[in-house]
Amino acid sequence: xxxxxxxxxxxxxxxPSIKTRTYSSLNSPAAQNFTVNGDRLxxxxxxxxxxxxxxxxxxxxxxxxxxxxxxxxxxRDWFASQVHSLGAKTYTxxxxxxxxxxxxxxxAMPDVPPIAMGSxxxxxxxxxxxxxxxxxxxxxxxxxxxxEQDVRTFAPIAVINWTNEEGARFFPPLxxxxxxxxxxxxxxxxxxKANDGSGxxxxxxxxxxxxxxxxxxxxxxxxxxxxxxxxxxxxxxxxEAGKSVGWVTGWQxxxxxxxxxxxxxxxxxxxxMDSPHRRDSLLGASKVIVEIERLALTNNGYTTxxxxxxxxxxxxxxxxWTKIVFCLMHxxxxxxxxxGEEIKARAQAQAKLGGLEMEVxxxxxxxxxxxxxxxxxxxxxxxxxxxxxxxTLTAHDSTMTTLVCPTAMVFARGREGISHCAQEWTSKEDxxxxxxxxxxxxxxxxxxxxxxxxx
Amino acid sequence: xxxxxxxxxxxxxxxPSIKTRTYSSLNSPAAQNFTVNGDRLxxxxxxxxxxxxxxxxxxxxxxxxxxxxxxxxxxRDWFASQVHSLGAKTYTxxxxxxxxxxxxxxxAMPDVPPIAMGSxxxxxxxxxxxxxxxxxxxxxxxxxxxxEQDVRTFAPIAVINWTNEEGARFFPPLxxxxxxxxxxxxxxxxxxKANDGSGxxxxxxxxxxxxxxxxxxxxxxxxxxxxxxxxxxxxxxxxEAGKSVGWVTGWQxxxxxxxxxxxxxxxxxxxxMDSPHRRDSLLGASKVIVEIERLALTNNGYTTxxxxxxxxxxxxxxxxWTKIVFCLMHxxxxxxxxxGEEIKARAQAQAKLGGLEMEVxxxxxxxxxxxxxxxxxxxxxxxxxxxxxxxTLTAHDSTMTTLVCPTAMVFARGREGISHCAQEWTSKEDxxxxxxxxxxxxxxxxxxxxxxxxx
Numbered sequence: 001x002x003x004x005x006x007x008x009x010x011x012x013x014x015x016p017s018i019k020t021r022t023y024s025s026l027n028s029p030a031a032q033n034f035t036v037n038g039d040r041l042x043x044x045x046x047x048x049x050x051x052x053x054x055x056x057x058x059x060x061x062x063x064x065x066x067x068x069x070x071x072x073x074x075x076r077d078w079f080a081s082q083v084h085s086l087g088a089k090t091y092t093x094x095x096x097x098x099x100x101x102x103x104x105x106x107x108a109m110p111d112v113p114p115i116a117m118g119s120x121x122x123x124x125x126x127x128x129x130x131x132x133x134x135x136x137x138x139x140x141x142x143x144x145x146x147x148e149q150d151v152r153t154f155a156p157i158a159v160i161n162w163t164n165e166e167g168a169r170f171f172p173p174l175x176x177x178x179x180x181x182x183x184x185x186x187x188x189x190x191x192x193k194a195n196d197g198s199g200x201x202x203x204x205x206x207x208x209x210x211x212x213x214x215x216x217x218x219x220x221x222x223x224x225x226x227x228x229x230x231x232x233x234x235x236x237x238x239x240e241a242g243k244s245v246g247w248v249t250g251w252q253x254x255x256x257x258x259x260x261x262x263x264x265x266x267x268x269x270x271x272x273m274d275s276p277h278r279r280d281s282l283l284g285a286s287k288v289i290v291e292i293e294r295l296a297l298t299n300n301g302y303t304t305x306x307x308x309x310x311x312x313x314x315x316x317x318x319x320x321w322t323k324i325v326f327c328l329m330h331x332x333x334x335x336x337x338x339x340g341e342e343i344k345a346r347a348q349a350q351a352k353l354g355g356l357e358m359e360v361x362x363x364x365x366x367x368x369x370x371x372x373x374x375x376x377x378x379x380x381x382x383x384x385x386x387x388x389x390x391x392t393l394t395a396h397d398s399t400m401t402t403l404v405c406p407t408a409m410v411f412a413r414g415r416e417g418i419s420h421c422a423q424e425w426t427s428k429e430d431x432x433x434x435x436x437x438x439x440x441x442x443x444x445x446x447x448x449x450x451x452x453x454x455x
Numbered sequence: 456x457x458x459x460x461x462x463x464x465x466x467x468x469x470x471p472s473i474k475t476r477t478y479s480s481l482n483s484p485a486a487q488n489f490t491v492n493g494d495r496l497x498x499x500x501x502x503x504x505x506x507x508x509x510x511x512x513x514x515x516x517x518x519x520x521x522x523x524x525x526x527x528x529x530x531r532d533w534f535a536s537q538v539h540s541l542g543a544k545t546y547t548x549x550x551x552x553x554x555x556x557x558x559x560x561x562x563a564m565p566d567v568p569p570i571a572m573g574s575x576x577x578x579x580x581x582x583x584x585x586x587x588x589x590x591x592x593x594x595x596x597x598x599x600x601x602x603e604q605d606v607r608t609f610a611p612i613a614v615i616n617w618t619n620e621e622g623a624r625f626f627p628p629l630x631x632x633x634x635x636x637x638x639x640x641x642x643x644x645x646x647x648k649a650n651d652g653s654g655x656x657x658x659x660x661x662x663x664x665x666x667x668x669x670x671x672x673x674x675x676x677x678x679x680x681x682x683x684x685x686x687x688x689x690x691x692x693x694x695e696a697g698k699s700v701g702w703v704t705g706w707q708x709x710x711x712x713x714x715x716x717x718x719x720x721x722x723x724x725x726x727x728m729d730s731p732h733r734r735d736s737l738l739g740a741s742k743v744i745v746e747i748e749r750l751a752l753t754n755n756g757y758t759t760x761x762x763x764x765x766x767x768x769x770x771x772x773x774x775x776w777t778k779i780v781f782c783l784m785h786x787x788x789x790x791x792x793x794x795g796e797e798i799k800a801r802a803q804a805q806a807k808l809g810g811l812e813m814e815v816x817x818x819x820x821x822x823x824x825x826x827x828x829x830x831x832x833x834x835x836x837x838x839x840x841x842x843x844x845x846x847t848l849t850a851h852d853s854t855m856t857t858l859v860c861p862t863a864m865v866f867a868r869g870r871e872g873i874s875h876c877a878q879e880w881t882s883k884e885d886x887x888x889x890x891x892x893x894x895x896x897x898x899x900x901x902x903x904x905x906x907x908x909x910x
Contacts, residue, residue, distance in 0.1 A: 057720075125767040126720045126775065168769035196768045234725040254724055256770065265512075265581045265876035268759035269709055269784050269849035270689040272872050273751050282760055283748055289741035296728050304723035305737055306770055308777075310763055312580040313651045314623035315711065315780065316849075317875050318759055320581065325770065329724050394724035394771075417727050420772050421720035 027381050028447035030151055031440035038432025041141040045431065048121070048137060049129045051075040057126040062422025063133070067122040067164035067175065068097075068205025075121045076211060079136065079161050086143050089156070093213025095186045096176035097163035097206040100215055100222065103143055104156045109453065113223040113405075115153075115442050117142060118160030118397055119231065124168040128424025130232045130431070134412060136161050138230040138435035145439060154450035155225050157442065162397040163206070164192070170202040171195055172256075172364050177400035179217055186217055195307065219404040226375055226408075226445050227401035230434045232426050233411040234419035237390045244430045245387040245437050246411035247379040252302070252393045253336040253368035256327045259347060261285050262357040266318040276355045282310050282319035284354040288347045292326055295346075299339050302329035302393065329393060331368050366395050374448060375408035375441075382410075382440035386433060406445070410437045482836050483902035485606055486895035493887025496596040500886065503576070503592060504584045506530040512581040517877025518588070522577040522619035522630065523552075523660025530576045531666060534591065534616050541598050544611070548668025550641045551631035552618040552661040555670055555677065558598055559611045564908065568678040568860075570608075570897050572597060573615030573852055574686065579623040583879025585687045585886075589867060591616050593685040593890035600894060609905035610680050612897065617852040618661070619647070625657040626650055627711075627819050632855035634672055641672055650762065674859040681830055681863075681900050682856035685889045687881050688866040689874035692845045699885045700892050701845040701866035702834040706854050707757070708791040708823035711782045714802060716740050717812040721773040731810045737765045737774035739809040743802045747781055750801075754794050757784035757848065784848060786823050821850050829903060830863035830896075837865075837895030841888060861900070865892045 026032070051074040053064040065071045076099060083091055083101035090102045104110050119135020139159045146157065162180075167173025170192035178184045190203025206212050216222030231248075233239075238246050263279030271278055289305050296303035303326065310322040328343070330336035344360055351358035380389070390411055392399075401407045412434035415425040426434075481487070506529040508519040520526045531554060538546055538556035545557045559565050574590020594614045601612065617635075622628025625647035633639045645658025661667045671677030686703075688694075693701050718734030726733055744760050751758035758781065765777040783798070785791035799815055806813035835844070845866055847854075856862045867889035870880040881889075 124769050124772055126772070131722075166769070166771060168767075168771065171770045173770060195770055234722050236727070252724070265878075267586075267689050267849065267874040267876075268761050268782055269707070269757060270847075270872065270874055271759075272691070273757055277872065280748075280759070282763060283744060286741035286744035286760075289738060290745065293735075293738055302724060302728055304726075304735070304773055305741075306723045306772055306774070307768065308737060308763055308765055308774075312623075313762065314579050314621070315626045315628060315650055315761055316621060316623065316782070317579055317581070317761055319761070319763075322763075327723055327771070392725075394722065417725065417732065419722040419725055421722075423720075 028444045031443035034439045036145045036435045042428045044137045057422045060422035063123040063127045065123040066169040073209035092215025094215035094217045096189045097211035098176040099161040102158045105153050107156045112155040113225045114156040114158035116158035116224045116227045119229045120162045120165035124420045130426045135230045141435045142439040153446045177397035181400040181403040224405045226406040229398040230410045232414045236417045238413040243388045244433045246390040248409035250370035252329045254366045256364040259360045260323045263320050265320045268316045279355040281322040284356045285322040287350045291346045371408045372406040375406040378444035379408045379441040382437040483899045486898035489894045491600045491890045497883045499592045512877045515877035518578040518582045520578040521624040528664035547670030549670035549672045551644045552666035553631040554616040557613045560608050562611045563609045567610040568680045569611040569613035571613035571679045571682045574684045575617045575620035579875045585881045590685045596890045597894035608901045632852035636855040636858040679860045681861040684853040685865045687869045691872045693868040698843045699888045700842040703864035705825035707784045707848045709821045711819035714815045715778045720775045723771045734810040736777040739811045740777040742805045746801045826863045827861040830861040833899035834863045834896040837892040
């Protein structure tokens with residue numbers, strides 16, 4: 001599904017034609033005066049964090065809100081109540097559960113596709129309070145502030161909670177935005193399989209919590225003029241430079257592989273140790289896991305083995321099959337590809353040494369890329385001297401929307417690169433700063449859009 | 456439970472005193488003439504193999520009959536019908552589900568504790584048809600032949616199907632014979648936990664199939680004069696020497712360890728690769744798995760990692776916890792202990808390098824040992840020149856009964872050491888030979904016993 005290189009798509013046929021592009025080094029007049037209420041956003045972050053499975057992660061101040069669970073439903077229901085109380089003009093749930101709310105703020109051009117602010121409310125099993133929620137709650141705070149400050153926009157504004165961004169419970173990640181961007185289909189997304197091997201699917205889980213709707217699924221059905229997203233940085237660039245926010249210029253590429261080793265059943269206590277008698281798949285896989293770490297270090301990339309399963313289950317058997325899932329990351333497309341080829345060759349060699357069969361499948365691939373300069377520029381101007389440019393090391397819903405519409409991201413400073421962890425942290429001030437930047441960026445883009453339409 | 460060194464117990468107070476020990480180099484008169492019906496035994500092996508979960512192992516000619524499953528119940532019910540049709544004098548099921556049948560064959564001394572033949576009908580998840588069943592079905596064939604040939608014995612004869620020998624579904628193994636030998640209790644055995652993490656227990660499973668009975672649980676409640684067991688060799692000593700059977704002189708020691716590595720949650724794509732930021736428990740565990748293999752080679756022992764689990768489940772997380780279960784085997788007690796100490800030290804060093812916490816627990820330990828010479832001698836005489844002496848590399852119900860009564864084992868030749876595998880194989884002729892040896896060994900021991908009592 002995502003296994004072919006993703007390319008920018010050219011399916012913007014429903015959008016009014018765009019004439020010229022003029023950038024300014026200053027914020028638009030509306031953006032210059034825009035502010036947010038940092039206390040209110042912080043309270044939302046704390047309030048929404050209660051929708052979390054009761055487990056050690058939650059106790060430690062983190063978030064455990066897997067997609068399609070009761071806790072996800074609670075957060076979604078709360079999100080719906082918020083957009084309704086903010087006077088959403090439209091509110092829809094699509095077939096993959098994503099929630100879209102639009103606001104027109106007496107928009108001068110209500111038929112222009114909205115400028116969206118979106119991210120995700122789901123988390124990994126042992127996650128933090130900021131990864132995902134800050135993007136959605138920051139968007140709500142922007143809408144609240146636009147309303148309070150009676151800001152008039154050219155285009156309508158949309159707020160989106162994308163489904164299953166994490167892919168933590170059901171693989172693959174970016175579960176709904178990938179369909180939106182035309183890279184997958186609703187039925188394929190519904191068939192996303194549970195990572196815990198329980199046999200469940202995303203479609204069943206969404207149905208179970210009442211979040212399979214009839215709203216728009218694709219860019220063609222619901223075109224956006226642009227998409228902006230706040231996200232915690234998940235690295236240390238901002239922290240080391242003493243900057244509270246950042247404009248995100250692009251992303252690192254990611255390849256995810258499943259690799260299965262097959263050996264032979266055998267008695268754990270008695271089978272001769274010397275090869276080729278023993279064909280121990282777990283031993284072979286372990287040697288490859290060690291190679292996968294080396295691969296990152298020798299290629300100046302990133303690698304992680306994210307899961308392992310082996311069998312047969314029992315206390316007295318050589319493991320005759322072992323499956324590992326791992327991801328390779330690099331900023332350069334060619335090096336990412338080369339890392340994949342290198343580890344396949346190394347694994348093949350290890351398999352041969354251990355008398356194993358090895359099968360490998362690239363189950364997801366995201367080419368490294370750059371966001372739209374005109375959208376990035378809007379974020380850059382909004383950041384001013386409190387920000388800096390940076391790249392994200394991972395995929396986001398915005399790395400999907402950017403395939404179909406101008407997209408950029410706002411980084412909020414994190415701590416020590418800690419992410420997907422209860423100890424993830426962004427200060428109240430940095431959360432507020434990132435929401436202010438999000439709002440200003442949207443208003444900057446609104447100005448760009450107005451000028452484009454006015455020609 | 457089994458974590459302390461097992462010692463020979465001295466709890467034979469209910470047995471009439473034993474006066475002298477006289478061995479002969481020949482079989483007893485009854486043993487000399489004893490034969491079995493190899494076709495009938497082979498038919499039983501094929502017939503009983505149908506009681507197996509329908510899966511690829513079964514299709515491949517193996518056995519998948521985990522303890523406490525429906526298939527285990529079917530095999531047990533069939534066993535019960537067999538002993539009843541053979542005219543068992545008593546038939547009982549004990550609290551841990553073991554089935555005991557006694558036959559007196561007009562025994563001259565019906566009050567003398569019986570000479571037992573026992574093994575197990577359960578298998579590992581992906582096992583062969585011979586490991587376990589051959590011991591029980593061979594015993595049934597001996598009883599049939601004794602009856603047909605109208606053999607009169609001094610002591611009664613018992614046939615036993617021991618519960619959960621494999622420990623494949625519920626840990627620990629030797630689930631019932633360990634209680635019989637006074638090394639554990641019924642309640643501890645009932646609490647044996649499912650290896651698949653499902654939370655089930657052996658006690659619940661036995662209750663579920665109606666196999667928690669009120670029969671005797673311990674040697675004190677049901678003393679035996681001796682215990683004999685046929686088992687496939689699971690190594691290549693007999694095959695390489697061209698011998699069809701063997702007398703088993705002793706067993707290799709086994710230590711089973713659980714080792715848990717704890718690191719830190721983190722984002723798979725973004726967390727800095729350089730230590731000490733990343734604390735990847737799966738990477739640390741993999742390095743230790745590689746060390747565990749080396750440990751066997753440098754110590755001339757055996758080692759196997761029999762299971763691995765890690766978390767959190769998801770597609771985008773560094774694994775913050777990993778648990779491995781492994782077993783170390785050696786013929787020498789001191790070397791077995793030293794291997795355990797060495798791997799603990801190496802794992803501790805790896806954990807330190809990776810910024811991990813490591814906890815280790817020895818969850819089972821069986822000292823290497825020797826069977827009772829007077830019982831081994833009976834098997835040796837029964838083997839004659841078709842057999843040879845050998846050691847078993849693993850634990851059996853007999854390594855428990857030998858702690859409380861004279862015990863010895865008969866080996867049947869296997870193929871290439873393949874065991875716990877659908878491809879396990881012992882020929883019809885070797886199965887028949889092993890059953891003949893079992894019967895002769897019992898008759899030889901019956902003669903020894905008669906002489907002891909007669910003084």
